[in-house]
Amino acid sequence: MAETLIAVIGASLLLYLLFGGADFGAGILELVVGPRAQPYVDRALSPVWETNHVWLILAVVLTFVGFPSAYVAVSTYLHVPLSLALLGIVARGVAFTFRHYDPAPPSTRRWYTWVFKASSVLTPFFLGVVFAGIAEGQMHDRLEEGFFSVFVSPWVSPLAGAVGLFTCALCVFLAASLLAAERGPGAGGQLPYLRVARGAHLAAISLGGLVFAVAWQSHVAFAHRFVGSPVALGCMGIATALIPVVAWSFGRGAVLWLRLAVAAQVATIVAGFGVAQLPVLVAFQGGESITYVDAAAPATTLRLLLMALGGGAVLIGPGIVYLMRVYKSQG
Amino acid sequence: MNLVEDLFAARTMMASTLAFHIIFACVGMSLPWFMVVARWREMVTGDPLYARLSEAWSKGVAIFFAVGAVSGTVLSFQLGLLWPGFMLHAGPVIGMPFSFEGTAFFVEAIALGLFLYGRERLRPRVHLACGVMVGVAGMASGILVIAANGWMNSPSGFTVGPEGFTDIDPVAAMLNDAWGVEALHMVLAALASTGFAAAGVHAMRLRRRPQLRLHAVGMRIALMFGVVAALLQPLSGDLSAKSVAERQPLKLAAMESHFVTEPGAGLWVGGIPDMKERTVNYGVQIPYALSFLAYADPRAEVRGLEDFPEEDWPPVLVCHLAFQLMVMMGMGMAGVGVLFLGLRWKKPSWVEHPRFLAVVAAATPMGFIAVEAGWVVTEVGRQPWIIYGVMRTEEALTPMPGLWIPLAISLAVYVTLSALALAVFRRQVRAVEEGEPDYG
Numbered sequence: 157m158a159e160t161l162i163a164v165i166g167a168s169l170l171l172y173l174l175f176g177g178a179d180f181g182a183g184i185l186e187l188v189v190g191p192r193a194q195p196y197v198d199r200a201l202s203p204v205w206e207t208n209h210v211w212l213i214l215a216v217v218l219t220f221v222g223f224p225s226a227y228v229a230v231s232t233y234l235h236v237p238l239s240l241a242l243l244g245i246v247a248r249g250v251a252f253t254f255r256h257y258d259p260a261p262p263s264t265r266r267w268y269t270w271v272f273k274a275s276s277v278l279t280p281f282f283l284g285v286v287f288a289g290i291a292e293g294q295m296h297d298r299l300e301e302g303f304f305s306v307f308v309s310p311w312v313s314p315l316a317g318a319v320g321l322f323t324c325a326l327c328v329f330l331a332a333s334l335l336a337a338e339r340g341p342g343a344g345g346q347l348p349y350l351r352v353a354r355g356a357h358l359a360a361i362s363l364g365g366l367v368f369a370v371a372w373q374s375h376v377a378f379a380h381r382f383v384g385s386p387v388a389l390g391c392m393g394i395a396t397a398l399i400p401v402v403a404w405s406f407g408r409g410a411v412l413w414l415r416l417a418v419a420a421q422v423a424t425i426v427a428g429f430g431v432a433q434l435p436v437l438v439a440f441q442g443g444e445s446i447t448y449v450d451a452a453a454p455a456t457t458l459r460l461l462l463m464a465l466g467g468g469a470v471l472i473g474p475g476i477v478y479l480m481r482v483y484k485s486q487g
Numbered sequence: 488m489n490l491v492e493d494l495f496a497a498r499t500m501m502a503s504t505l506a507f508h509i510i511f512a513c514v515g516m517s518l519p520w521f522m523v524v525a526r527w528r529e530m531v532t533g534d535p536l537y538a539r540l541s542e543a544w545s546k547g548v549a550i551f552f553a554v555g556a557v558s559g560t561v562l563s564f565q566l567g568l569l570w571p572g573f574m575l576h577a578g579p580v581i582g583m584p585f586s587f588e589g590t591a592f593f594v595e596a597i598a599l600g601l602f603l604y605g606r607e608r609l610r611p612r613v614h615l616a617c618g619v620m621v622g623v624a625g626m627a628s629g630i631l632v633i634a635a636n637g638w639m640n641s642p643s644g645f646t647v648g649p650e651g652f653t654d655i656d657p658v659a660a661m662l663n664d665a666w667g668v669e670a671l672h673m674v675l676a677a678l679a680s681t682g683f684a685a686a687g688v689h690a691m692r693l694r695r696r697p698q699l700r701l702h703a704v705g706m707r708i709a710l711m712f713g714v715v716a717a718l719l720q721p722l723s724g725d726l727s728a729k730s731v732a733e734r735q736p737l738k739l740a741a742m743e744s745h746f747v748t749e750p751g752a753g754l755w756v757g758g759i760p761d762m763k764e765r766t767v768n769y770g771v772q773i774p775y776a777l778s779f780l781a782y783a784d785p786r787a788e789v790r791g792l793e794d795f796p797e798e799d800w801p802p803v804l805v806c807h808l809a810f811q812l813m814v815m816m817g818m819g820m821a822g823v824g825v826l827f828l829g830l831r832w833k834k835p836s837w838v839e840h841p842r843f844l845a846v847v848a849a850a851t852p853m854g855f856i857a858v859e860a861g862w863v864v865t866e867v868g869r870q871p872w873i874i875y876g877v878m879r880t881e882e883a884l885t886p887m888p889g890l891w892i893p894l895a896i897s898l899a900v901y902v903t904l905s906a907l908a909l910a911v912f913r914r915q916v917r918a919v920e921e922g923e924p925d926y927g
Contacts, residue, residue: 209560210593216563217589220574221582228575231567235887242564243896249557250904257550258911259918299886307887453579454655461586468590475597482605 158452160462161222162434165215170426172211174330174419177323179208181331181356183248183276184324186269188352194269197335198256209245221461223451226437230286233295237285237311244279247271277324284323288316291378291429292371293439315370322363326422328356333406333418353406361399364425377439382432391428395421494881496890497569500897502866504558504565506859507901511555513858515595516629516674517681517712518548519622522602524708526618530611540705542606543919544685548621549603550915552595554908559592569890572883573873576652577638580645583657584634591631595624629677630670637665640865641734642874668730669865672723675716676861680854682713683820687851690844692916698925703839710847713854714824720817725780732781735875736790738868741801742810743777745791752777752789757811760803765793767807801870809863816857823850 182197220227231238251271258264289295289311299306332353371379382388398421405413435447452458491499522544529537563585567574598620605614638644644660645652689706693699731739739745744760744767745752754777758770775785782789792800823846830837837843873880920926 209556210589210596213560213563213592214589217582217585220563220567220578221586222579224575224578227567227578228571231564231574232571232885232887235568235885238564238568239893242561243900245560246557246900246904249560250554250907253550253553254907254911257546257915259914260911303888453582456655457579457582457657460583460657464583464586464590468586468593471590472593472597475594479597479600482601482608 157455157458157462158222158448161218161452161458162430162448164462164465165218165222166426166430168211168215168218170423172208172215173326173426174422175208176211177280177327177422178330178334180248180276180280180324181327181329182335183273184328185331185335185352187273187277188328191269193335209249218461218465222453222458223437223448224453226446226448226451229295229438229440229446230290233297233307233310234286234289236307237282237289237316241279241282241286244275244282248275248279251275276327280323280327281320284320285311285316287323288313288319290438291433292316292374292376293378293443293445294441295438296441313374315367315374315376318363318367318370322360322367325356325360325363329353329360330418330422332356333414354403357399357402377443378432378436382428385432388428388432391424391431395424395428398424491891491894493888493890494884496894497884498880500890500894501565501569503894503898503901504561505862505866507905508555508558508562509858509862510855511551511558512629512632513677513680513855514551515548515555515625516677517625518544518551518685519599519618519625520678521681521685521705521709521712522548523615523618523622525705526615528708530615536700536704539919539923540701540708543701543915544705545603545618546915546919547912548599550908550911552599554904556592556596568887569885570873570880570883571885573878576878577874580652580655580657580660581635581638583661584631588628588631591624591627595621595628598624626674629673633670633673634661634663634666636865637669638663639873640669640869640875641665642877647877664734665730668723668727672720672727672861675720675723676854676858678716679713679720679817679820680858682709682711682716683823683847683850683854684852685709686713687848688916690847691851692920693839694841694844694848696920696926697839699920699923700925701919701923706844706847707838710827713820714827717817717820717824717854721821724814724817728780729782732789735868737792737795737799738801738806738864739781740790740792740795741803741806741868742864744803744807745777745789746793748788748791748794750778750788751775751786752781752791754780755807758807760807762803799871801868806864806868809860809867813857813860813864816853816860819853820850820857823847 182193186193186197216227248271251268254260255265255268255272258268260268292310292313292315294310294313296306296310368379368382371382398417401417402414402421405411405417435449436445437448437451438446440446453461522541525537525541525544528534529541598617601609601617602614602621605617609617638660641664642660643663644656644658646654686706686709689702689709693702693706696702728739731742744755744758746760746765751774753772753774755767755770755772758767760767778787778789779785781787792803826843826846827838830843869875871879871881873883
């Protein structure tokens with residue numbers, strides 16, 4: 157049962173990365189491309205953005221119910237980057253809502269846009285930092301060593317920086333692929349943001365390489381398990397093999413293929429990461445760790461939780477499909 | 488270097504997030520129903536005025552939902568950031584309602600998306616049904632979250648042993664003794680506070696621009712919700728009082744500043760507790776009323792604070808004042824409610840009389856003041872426990888030092904956000920008015 161729950165948490169993190177990531181990326185894209193991207197961004201985000209953060213909340217709730225000690229370790233020792241990511245989520249959500257609904261004078265709207273763009277970088281960066289902190293294994297509970305050693309050094313590392321940047325690049329790439337469909341019917345040919353998307357794709361690939369190199373260099377156990385796992389390597393192989401597909405569909409304007417390929421790439425990256433990380437949920441200094449077996453809540457809780465999830469999925473699944481259909485039916 | 492003690496900083500931070508979030512939660516539970524009624528009236532009468540009203544309210548729902556979703560995200564993290572000791576044990580026990588709440592929230596988001604973007608694209612009945620779903624899901628989320636708070640006040644569904652919490656039964660935890668009364672009280676409070684706030688805003692604008700029918704109609708619908716809820720609330724309050732008397736006699740004693748155990752206890756109206764002399768100054772006491780309210784028997788014995796060790800007392804002054812404030816605001820709303828129903832019955836045209844509009848406008852914040860005060864009673868009244876009788880709040884605190892820094896940041900964020908939200912709200916109202924045909 158714990159395994160099923162892990163899979164659900166992984167899936168919900170993946171969906172958050174895909175949808176929420178595209179949201180963040182749209183903000184970064186606006187930062188890069190400038191104000192002419194704004195109408196596209198507003199149009200692409202407005203119907204679904206309210207639902208996107210739910211994936212993160214779902215993952216958080218499932219973790220604290222199903223694997224409480226892992227949730228507690230992360231929120232205790234990565235308090236600072238988590239708080240910074242939260243600050244970004246608040247600022248971003250509010251700025252986007254107000255930009256959308258507030259009939260404000262231009263000066264105020266420029267302010268909203270500025271906050272929206274800045275927090276679109278801040279949030280995924282620090283979420284990436286948090287994930288690096290979880291995997292890197294620099295956390296410890298020797299409180300007597302002081303604030304800096306316990307609450308800062310576990311996440312201030314080259315690896316954390318690299319993962320943060322990698323997450324941002326991935327978000328931009330996702331957003332460019334999503335917005336590509338917003339060129340309007342009959343335009344044909346090349347998609348907008350081709351250059352940005354290419355740049356982001358290239359950046360994501362090279363930063364992904366950098367993440368791995370840094371992890372290897374700093375002897376992170378995770379990196380070694382990754383190389384030792386055929387499944388993880390296979391995942392990475394698929395992601396790499398999809399690079400030309402992405403480039404091709406971008407060039408040809410094949411939106412459906414593009415989205416499928418991009419989603420598959422992100423999914424394999426997440427799956428590869430997951431396979432290499434498990435059974436460890438949170439790594440500590442000196443090779444100690446919390447595995448999902450250690451952290452799992454009692455069986456009663458897990459069983460009820462999975463039942464609740466099943467019931468929820470029956471309600472939510474058709475709802476999302478219906479919403480998408482109604483929204484796209486505008487012609 | 489600690490400007491304030493960490494425990495105090497964490498409690499204040501949690502309180503400020505909740506105080507902020509609860510406004511959005513109340514609106515999210517109630518305003519969808521107003522928008523549904525307006526949509527339904529539109530379908531029945533064919534009057535485009537109702538269409539515009541429903542649309543204006545649905546924009547309000549969207550803004551409040553979005554900001555509420557953000558502060559809700561903050562809460563789901565902040566529980567762990569501030570109270571890891573609590574989450575470590577409470578997560579598996581009381582996670583059930585949280586995961587149901589996630590589903591309800593998701594359904595609400597989807598239904599709201601359909602309502603906002605489906606006005607032109609869906610058949611009217613389907614569109615209305617989506618609106619109803621927004622309301623149902625919004626109410627459900629609120630009620631489910633209350634289950635978790637009920638459990639903190641009336642823990643059940645586990646055994647405490649040397650190995651932590653064992654024999655975990657999430658269903659029994661969810662169906663704790665406090666849930667029912669708390670949820671009822673909260674639902675009515677949400678409807679009353681949002682009803683009075685919305686009616687008050689419409690009344691204020693109607694005084695300025697009496698020709699705008701939108702405000703007149705909006706005020707009537709909102710006030711009807713608010714008044715019915717405000718008149719039912721004393722009954723629910725009575726149930727709550729009896730439940731608290733049974734489960735948390737110490738909380739009742741603190742709310743009432745009831746120091747001495749005695750039969751036939753009196754009820755203080757107003758007054759300031761004197762902790763040294765263990766008495767209440769400047770208050771008026773109604774004889775036998777407390778015994779009657781708590782046990783439906785004027786001679787019943789009510790346990791006083793003196794019966795309990797002083798280290799288990801909640802902050803008496805805060806509880807007492809908050810409770811008095813909540814009751815006062817509730818009485819005020821019920822009074823306005825009686826007046827409104829009386830006018831509607833005997834003098835319908837006076838409902839839009841400037842004097843009555845002034846009364847309604849003055850009542851705008853009453854519901855929300857009562858909601859905040861009521862939560863202070865519940866939460867401060869539970870102190871020093873985070874799980875009543877099981878875990879003290881200080882045991883749950885994070886080891887992270889210097890919490891005054893995040894406290895300062897989050898207070899600054901909430902103050903800024905509140906000011907911004909108010910400004911956005913004013914501009915929205917202005918924009919809606921300017922779109923009205925009878926704006927002139």
